[in-house]
Structure formats: structure tokens, C-alpha cells
Amino acid sequence: MTEQTSQFADPKIDTRALLGLYDPKDQAGWSAIRAAQLNDAGQRALFMFAANVIGASIIVMIFAPLLPLQHLFAWAALVAAVSAAVTFHRLAIRRHTRTDATIRRVRDTWLEGAGLAAVWSVAPLAFGQVADIHAALALWIVLSVLMTAYAYAMASLPLATIIFLIVTGGSFSTTLLINGSPTLAATTILFTLLLSIICYGRGKALVLIRASELSLSERNETVSMLLREFEDANADWLWETDAQRRILRASPRFANSIGVDPTAINGKPFLEILAGSAWESGNFPQGLRVFSDHLKRRESFRELLLPVYVDGEERWWEMTASPRFDEQGSFTGFRGVGSDVTEARASADKINRMARYDALTGLPNRMLINETLRRAVMEADRWNRRCAFMMIDLDRFKAVNDTLGHPVGDRLLSRVSKRLKELMSDNEMIGRLGGDEFAVVIRDASDTEAVEALARQIIETLSRPYEVDQHTLYIGASVGIAIGPRDGRTGETLVRSADLALYRSKDQGGGVFHAYAPDLHVVAEERRVLEIALREALDKDQLHLTYQPVVNTIDGALTGFEALLRWTHPEYGAISPAKFVPMAEEARLIAPIGEWVLRNACHEAARWDGSVRVAVNVSAEQLHSPNFVTMVTQTLAQSGLAPERLELEVTESVFMREGTGAVQVLDKLLNLGVRLSLDDFGTGYSSLGYLSRTRFSSIKVDRSFVQSASRNVPEAVAIIRAVVALADSLGMTTTAEGVETEDEYQMVQHLGCSRIQGYYFGRPLPVEEARALIAGHMTNKSAVA
CATH class of the missing domain: 3.30.450.20 (PAS domain)
Structure with missing residues (x-):
């Protein structure tokens, strides 16, 4: 093999290439040399900016007694602006030309030199005409120092620097000639030429050093290849x-x-x-x-x-x-x-696959889904067609995980992914986003009806029963659809739009699909604003409690109140609990809000007659907290309320999470003497098992059964009778909710309910009215006695 010779072995450097006026394309390495020139200039850019600003400031001080200050300051500001622009440009170029640079980058620097020279030429040409001998001498010294600094610091870009030196020196020589000093003008020209020669020589030396480094690098590379x-x-x-x-x-x-x-x-x-x-x-x-x-x-x-x-x-x-x-x-x-x-x-391919495919299901993961969606969006834009993105969330999957454990949940996810893959054609790609969320990218969604048909097919297919580990499992699916570019021109926007549509499907109970609509953004924004306001509601004292009477069925005597949370916002007014309570649960705010409700209700009930109880709703999130029992104990102690006068209402959902200790927490509360009430019995995952494990004091019959029974619906009547019989056999009382008419009152009284709560006996009352009702109740008791 013949030995390769470097184009930089010969120390001769083409002057045109050095100045950036010629690109020796047949010689490799000049791209790296140009990058070195620009990087060297970038390293000294801030130094030269400081020199420009300081020099301009000195000249302003010299000529302040001789010229209007507004003229001097305007000129100084122009110098600072031009030098700042040059500095930022050189620093920016330095970031983009670390290893190689085009000839245009170097050649275009003459504009920087010319711009700086133009603003500095103003000083001798405009100010020199009014300068006395001392001011002229000071001006010459400042310009000489500045030119020398440029010749030294900016020598790596000789074209720009020499233009600055010649124009600036030439303008001062011209001023000297006009003022009748030809000798000084000639001296200035000679000084300018010497600086230009020095600048060129220094610039050439820098290029030779870089060329030597490249030559050495080439030899090292050759030696390395030979060693291999x-x-x-x-x-x-x-x-x-x-x-x-x-x-x-x-x-x-x-x-x-x-x-x-x-x-x-x-x-x-x-x-x-x-x-x-x-x-x-x-x-x-x-x-x-x-x-x-x-x-x-x-x-x-x-x-x-x-x-x-x-x-x-x-x-x-x-x-x-x-x-x-x-x-x-x-x-x-x-x-x-x-x-x-x-x-x-x-x-590498194996690692790449692991990075882009879900380990559990083998489906594409979030990374590959996003990449595919971005390509689909670009293709749709290129061919003027539509693409689509679906988000799929499994309904009731969490209940499977909580009751049967994660291994069963994982096997169920594998069955779900298999069914989804069977529904896909070459036009669609199914992937798993994480958890129980899946996504479909539809490359060509020109047929909207076909997209909706696929969504219906997904819901129907995933809703069929599954046989996993001798368990028959029933889940469902909710789907959100976004069509591009109608609902978004980027992958991120389509994902956000599909997510909003999915939220609408989940909000309606699941098992349906929704396509994105612009009003969903309005709803989402309203929800975001309300969530922020809810986080501040406690601190700003916007929450308050009302108290709804609970009476004895036989004689209508007052037995207690249920404390109900209300929120009145100064701007949005009264906000429904049906709206903000689920929001508080999702935002993990229900625990601090629930603690506030419990403390306020107990302190208020401590002021009532000793026979009147207070009922407080407790969320599943609170019961799964290990500190809840301690908080209840402290609240009772601080308020002075007897434990038997506090009734905590829980729903059946607290029993759906196995292994979280909810039953143990309830047992500890019962040991304190607190009464427990099972709310909304029969509307959820009713099970007699937890009725036998937990000593509830009462069962509340949901208002939906009361209303249906008042219309003589046989099933509702049978359910109420069964609940009453069950409660009587277990030593519990029953409370019928939502009693609003005389007929409903007579009906639940006939069916044997122990207590009644509803608008027929009283709406939720402000605290003052609740106190007045208790006072009237005490008066009636005294009169009877």
C-alpha cells in the first residue's frame, strides 16, 4: 500500500483559503480548520464586546464637554448594539461549528468587520472636527488600543479583522488630513498596515497549528488501521x-x-x-x-x-x-x-425491540405508538387524507386486580391484547400505553364509519367473558377517538384529543365510545380551573356543612343529622357535590377535605343535645389511610363528643380492595364506640360476606329503591323488604333515603324501615337552623315529659 500524504505537510497556506474567499475542495481538512477559526473567534467574542463598550464609554467622557450628550449617547448605544449583535452571532456560530464549517461561514464575517468599522469610523470623522489637541490625542490612543486588541484577539478571522483595521485607520487618517496633519495621517496609515500584517501572520500561524494537528490525527488513524x-x-x-x-x-x-x-x-x-x-x-x-x-x-x-x-x-x-x-x-x-x-x-435490534415493545403483551409500547402516530400524521398531511388515533381503557379491570391479584390481572391483559390483535388489519396498529390502557393508530381514516365500526367491535369483543385460572371474568372497554388533522395536526394534539374523548366515555359509565368534539376542551379547562379552586377552597374558607335531619319512622322524632359538604365559590357560586366530590377523589384531595368535615361536624355536634347523633360520610381513601383511626380519636377527644354519638357512613367500595386493612380499621373504630352505617346498600357489589365480618349499626336504603317502590315496582319493594329483614336479623336499623312525599313516607313505614331521611322531613339546613330545630325538639320532649 502506498503511504497517504497529508495536504498539510507543506507549510504553504493559500491566502484566499485563509481569508475564506476560496474553498480548496480537493484538500480534505479545511472544513475543520474553518471551524477552528470560528471557534477561536467565539472564545474571544465577549472580550471584544467589553473592549467595544469600554472604548465607547471613554470617548463619550472625552467629548462630553465638546458635543451634545444626546449625540454621544446615541453613538455609544449604536456601538453597543452592533458589537452585541456581532458577539451573539459569533457565540451562536460557535455552537454549530464545533468540528466543521462551510466557507460561507468564514466569508460572511466581513460583514461583521465592516459593521463595526462603520460605527467606529463615526468617532474620528464626526467628533474629530471639533476636538482640541488633547481630545484628538485621547481619541487616537483609544482607537489605537482598540485596533491593536482586534489585531491580537480576532486574528483567527483575518478577513473581518483587516477590514475593520483598514476602515477604522483610514477614517482617522482622513480626519488628520482634513485637519492639516499629513505626517500624523501617514503615521496612522503605517500603523494600520503593520497591524494588518501582524493580524494576517497570526491568523496564518493559527491555521498552521490546526493543520499540523489534523496531519498528526491522519497519521494516528493510519497507524490505528494498520494495528487492527x-x-x-x-x-x-x-x-x-x-x-x-x-x-x-x-x-x-x-x-x-x-x-x-x-x-x-x-x-x-x-x-x-x-x-x-x-x-x-x-x-x-x-x-x-x-x-x-x-x-x-x-x-x-x-x-x-x-x-x-x-x-x-x-x-x-x-x-x-x-x-x-x-x-x-x-x-x-x-x-x-x-x-x-x-x-x-x-x-442492538433486540434492545431496540425491548425498548419499543411491551414485555407483558408483546404489543408496541408507548414509544413505538408515538413514532407510528407521528408518521401517520405526516403521511396524512402529505397525501391530503385523514388518520385516526383511538385510546382504549378497560372498564372494571381495577376490581379484578384488587380482588384476584396482579398475576391474574396480567394474564387477563394478555388475553385482551390477543383479542385486540385479531381485530387489526394492515391499516391499524394496536399497542399498550401502560396499565389497562391501549391505543390504536389508524393510518388511513378516510372512512369515518369504518373507524366507528372498529370502535364498536373493540367494545363488543372486549366485553365478552374471559376464563382465567378457573375464574369467569367480565370487563368492558371505553374508547376515545380523534381524527387528524381535524382534531389535531400533531401526534401530541391527537393524543390529547383522544384522551378527552375517552374521559367523556368513562364519565358516562363506560362501555361506549366518543369522538372528540371541541367542547371537550372547554369541559376539560373548566375541570382544571375547578380543581385548582378546590385546592384553595379549604384555605379560603369556601367550604361549609349543612345538616339534614334523620327522624324516627314511628313518631317522626329527631334522632340525628347527616353532615353534608357544600362548596360556594365567590365567582362560580354554589358547586354541586356531584361535581366536586369525584374531582376531589381523583385529585387526592378527599382525605384533607374529609378530615375537615369530620372535625367540624364533631365540634358542632358536641354543642347539641346528648341524644342527637351526627353522621359523616367517609371515603374509601380515608379508610385505607393508616392514620385515620388516630385522627378520629383525636377529633373526639378535642371536641368532647361521645363516640356513640358519631356515626360514620361507608360505601361498599371500601371492601373491593383486598389487603388494604379497611376491615381492621373499621374494627378499631367500633372498639372506640363509634357507630358504623353502610351507605347505598344494594347499588354496588353487594355481598353478605362483609356484613357478617363488620358490625354495622345500620343500613341505608338508597333513594332509587324508595322512588321505585313508591311507583309499585315489585323488584324495588322486594329489595327493601329483604334489606329490612336482613337488618332486623343482624340487629341493625334501616334508614330510607330520599323520602319526599307522604305516600313514600307511608310506604317505607309500612315496609318496616327504622329511620327516614329526605325532603319530606327537612332539607339540608344551615348550622343555625339545625340548632334551632334541636332546640324545638328539646322543647317538645320537655312538654311531653
């Missing part, structure tokens, strides 16, 4: 071509990698050897085409991946090479190094 030739049998191998891209002196290791005799391939076109059977057809892989283009353009390249077939097996090679030139600068071919990276690529 003698490493173990699996190491890299060298290759070399002539100017016609034919193989020269093929090394044994290279020939062994391609599976041929070394003597048989010398002189053959390199591309023919690499292409193999594809050489005749011309159907080359893309990587081989890129490789061929580099060879044609005589460009260096690094770590280029090529598919190569050896004995019918696809292998992957990684190629690095540089063009070679002789002492006259003529192109003589390429020299490079190659290695077989098939195993490494297989490992």
Missing part, C-alpha cells in the same frame, strides 16, 4: 481501492470475510464484490447505494453500515474510509477499515 490488521482473527480488516474503485492487494482477512480467494478478487470492482448476486440486476440495498455515492464523490465516511450476503447468509459490515492523494494532489483511491458487526447489530 494484526489483531485476533475476529478483528477488523483493511481494504484499499485504486482511483477506478477496484480492489488493491486484498488482505487475507478481508477475503475470508467475504468468503472468496484473495487472489481472485484483486482488480475487481469493489461494488461488484460487495453486491454479490445483486450486481447483475442492479437492485442494490440502500446502504450499498450510499457507500457507492461516497466513493463517487471521494468523500470520507465513518461507521457506514452495509448489508452483505456471504454464502447466502445476510451479514452486516461497518465501513470507515478516507480518500488518498499522491504528492501532486491527484486522487489515487480509498483506504479503509471494515468489520463484521452482525452479532452486535442483532443485539
Whole structure:
């Protein structure tokens, strides 16, 4: 192999290339040299900015007694603005040209030099006419120091610096000639020329230093490639071509990698050897085409991946090479190094798959879904068509996880993913976002009815029963749909739109799909604003309690009150509990709000007659807190309320989370003497098991059963009778909710309910009215006595 000679071995540097006026394309390395010039200038940009500002400030002080200050300040501001623009530009270029730079980057710096020279020329031409001998001398000194600083600090960009020196020095010489000082003008011109020569020499020295570094780097690379030739049998191998891209002196290791005799391939076109059977057809892989283009353009390249077939097996090679030139600068071919990276690529493909596919279901994960969605959006924009994005959330899946455990939940997710894959065509891609959320990317969604039909099919398919570990499981699905570009022109926007549509489906109970509509953004924004306001409601004293009477069924005597939370916002007015309570649960605010309700209700009830109880609703989130019992104990102690006068109302949902200790918490509350009431019995996942495990004091019959029974619905009547019989057998009382008419009162009285709560006996009352009702109740008791 002939030794490659560096274009920088000769210390002669082309002046045009140094100034950025000529690009020696046949000499590699100038791109790196230009980057070094720009980086050196960028390193000193702040220093020169300071020099400009300080110099302008000194001149303002010198000429302040001689010229109007507004003129001087305007000029100084112009100097600062131009120098700042130049500084920021050079710093920005430095960030983008760390290793290579185009000739245009260097050539365009003459504009910076000319701009700075223009603003500094104003000083001698405009101010010099009114300067006395002392001011003129001071002006000359400032400009001389500034020019010297430029010649030293900005020598890496000689074109811009020399233009600045010549224009600035020329303007001062002109001023001296006008003022009748030809000798001083000649001296200034000589000084300017000397600085320009020094600047050029320093700039050339910097280029030579960088050229030497590049030459040394080339030699080190050649030595490295030669050393690789003698490493173990699996190491890299060298290759070399002539100017016609034919193989020269093929090394044994290279020939062994391609599976041929070394003597048989010398002189053959390199591309023919690499292409193999594809050489005749011309159907080359893309990587081989890129490789061929580099060879044609005589460009260096690094770590280029090529598919190569050896004995019918696809292998992957990684190629690095540089063009070679002789002492006259003529192109003589390429020299490079190659290695077989098939195993490494297989490992990388495996890692890439792991990064883009869900380990549990084997479906594409969030990363691959987002990548596919972005491509679908771009394709839809290019071909003026529509794409779609679906978000799928499983209904009632959490109950499976909570009751049967995560292993069963994971196996259920695998069954769900299998069903979803069977529904997909080549036009759709299904993936798992995480948890029980899935997503579908539809590349061509021109047929909206087909998209909606797919959504219905997904809901129907996922709602069929599953057999997992001898359990028959029933879940469902809710779907949100967004169509692009109608509902968003980016992948992120479509995801957000589909999420809002999914939220609407979940909000309506699940098992349905919704397409995005613009009003969903309004609803989401309203919800966001309300959530922020709710976080501040406690601190701003916007929450208050009302108290709804609970009476004895037989004689209508007052037995207690249920404390009901209300929120009145100063701007939005009264906000329904049906709206803000679920929001508080989702935002994890229900625990501090529930604690506030309990403390206020207990302190208020402590002021009532000792026979009147207070009932407080407790969320599942509170009962699953390990500190809840302590908080109840402290509240009772601080308020002085007897434990038996406090009744905590819980719903059946607290029993759906196994292993969270809710039953143990209820037992501890019962041991304190607190009464427990089971609210909304029969409306959820009713089970007699937890009625036997927990000693409830009462069961509340939901108002939906009361209203249905008042209309003589047989099922509702039967349910109320069954609940009353069950409560009586377990020693519990029953409270009928939502009694609003005389007929309903007579009906629940006839069915045997112990207590009644509803508008018929009283709406939720402010605290003052509740106190008055208690006082009247006490008066009636005294009168009866």
C-alpha cells in the first residue's frame, strides 16, 4: 500500500483559503480548520464586546464637554448594539461549528468587520472636527488600543479583522488630513498596515497549528488501521481501492470475510464484490447505494453500515474510509477499515425491540405508538387524507386486580391484547400505553364509519367473558377517538384529543365510545380551573356543612343529622357535590377535605343535645389511610363528643380492595364506640360476606329503591323488604333515603324501615337552623315529659 500524504505537510497556506474567499475542495481538512477559526473567534467574542463598550464609554467622557450628550449617547448605544449583535452571532456560530464549517461561514464575517468599522469610523470623522489637541490625542490612543486588541484577539478571522483595521485607520487618517496633519495621517496609515500584517501572520500561524494537528490525527488513524490488521482473527480488516474503485492487494482477512480467494478478487470492482448476486440486476440495498455515492464523490465516511450476503447468509459490515492523494494532489483511491458487526447489530435490534415493545403483551409500547402516530400524521398531511388515533381503557379491570391479584390481572391483559390483535388489519396498529390502557393508530381514516365500526367491535369483543385460572371474568372497554388533522395536526394534539374523548366515555359509565368534539376542551379547562379552586377552597374558607335531619319512622322524632359538604365559590357560586366530590377523589384531595368535615361536624355536634347523633360520610381513601383511626380519636377527644354519638357512613367500595386493612380499621373504630352505617346498600357489589365480618349499626336504603317502590315496582319493594329483614336479623336499623312525599313516607313505614331521611322531613339546613330545630325538639320532649 502506498503511504497517504497529508495536504498539510507543506507549510504553504493559500491566502484566499485563509481569508475564506476560496474553498480548496480537493484538500480534505479545511472544513475543520474553518471551524477552528470560528471557534477561536467565539472564545474571544465577549472580550471584544467589553473592549467595544469600554472604548465607547471613554470617548463619550472625552467629548462630553465638546458635543451634545444626546449625540454621544446615541453613538455609544449604536456601538453597543452592533458589537452585541456581532458577539451573539459569533457565540451562536460557535455552537454549530464545533468540528466543521462551510466557507460561507468564514466569508460572511466581513460583514461583521465592516459593521463595526462603520460605527467606529463615526468617532474620528464626526467628533474629530471639533476636538482640541488633547481630545484628538485621547481619541487616537483609544482607537489605537482598540485596533491593536482586534489585531491580537480576532486574528483567527483575518478577513473581518483587516477590514475593520483598514476602515477604522483610514477614517482617522482622513480626519488628520482634513485637519492639516499629513505626517500624523501617514503615521496612522503605517500603523494600520503593520497591524494588518501582524493580524494576517497570526491568523496564518493559527491555521498552521490546526493543520499540523489534523496531519498528526491522519497519521494516528493510519497507524490505528494498520494495528487492527494484526489483531485476533475476529478483528477488523483493511481494504484499499485504486482511483477506478477496484480492489488493491486484498488482505487475507478481508477475503475470508467475504468468503472468496484473495487472489481472485484483486482488480475487481469493489461494488461488484460487495453486491454479490445483486450486481447483475442492479437492485442494490440502500446502504450499498450510499457507500457507492461516497466513493463517487471521494468523500470520507465513518461507521457506514452495509448489508452483505456471504454464502447466502445476510451479514452486516461497518465501513470507515478516507480518500488518498499522491504528492501532486491527484486522487489515487480509498483506504479503509471494515468489520463484521452482525452479532452486535442483532443485539442492538433486540434492545431496540425491548425498548419499543411491551414485555407483558408483546404489543408496541408507548414509544413505538408515538413514532407510528407521528408518521401517520405526516403521511396524512402529505397525501391530503385523514388518520385516526383511538385510546382504549378497560372498564372494571381495577376490581379484578384488587380482588384476584396482579398475576391474574396480567394474564387477563394478555388475553385482551390477543383479542385486540385479531381485530387489526394492515391499516391499524394496536399497542399498550401502560396499565389497562391501549391505543390504536389508524393510518388511513378516510372512512369515518369504518373507524366507528372498529370502535364498536373493540367494545363488543372486549366485553365478552374471559376464563382465567378457573375464574369467569367480565370487563368492558371505553374508547376515545380523534381524527387528524381535524382534531389535531400533531401526534401530541391527537393524543390529547383522544384522551378527552375517552374521559367523556368513562364519565358516562363506560362501555361506549366518543369522538372528540371541541367542547371537550372547554369541559376539560373548566375541570382544571375547578380543581385548582378546590385546592384553595379549604384555605379560603369556601367550604361549609349543612345538616339534614334523620327522624324516627314511628313518631317522626329527631334522632340525628347527616353532615353534608357544600362548596360556594365567590365567582362560580354554589358547586354541586356531584361535581366536586369525584374531582376531589381523583385529585387526592378527599382525605384533607374529609378530615375537615369530620372535625367540624364533631365540634358542632358536641354543642347539641346528648341524644342527637351526627353522621359523616367517609371515603374509601380515608379508610385505607393508616392514620385515620388516630385522627378520629383525636377529633373526639378535642371536641368532647361521645363516640356513640358519631356515626360514620361507608360505601361498599371500601371492601373491593383486598389487603388494604379497611376491615381492621373499621374494627378499631367500633372498639372506640363509634357507630358504623353502610351507605347505598344494594347499588354496588353487594355481598353478605362483609356484613357478617363488620358490625354495622345500620343500613341505608338508597333513594332509587324508595322512588321505585313508591311507583309499585315489585323488584324495588322486594329489595327493601329483604334489606329490612336482613337488618332486623343482624340487629341493625334501616334508614330510607330520599323520602319526599307522604305516600313514600307511608310506604317505607309500612315496609318496616327504622329511620327516614329526605325532603319530606327537612332539607339540608344551615348550622343555625339545625340548632334551632334541636332546640324545638328539646322543647317538645320537655312538654311531653
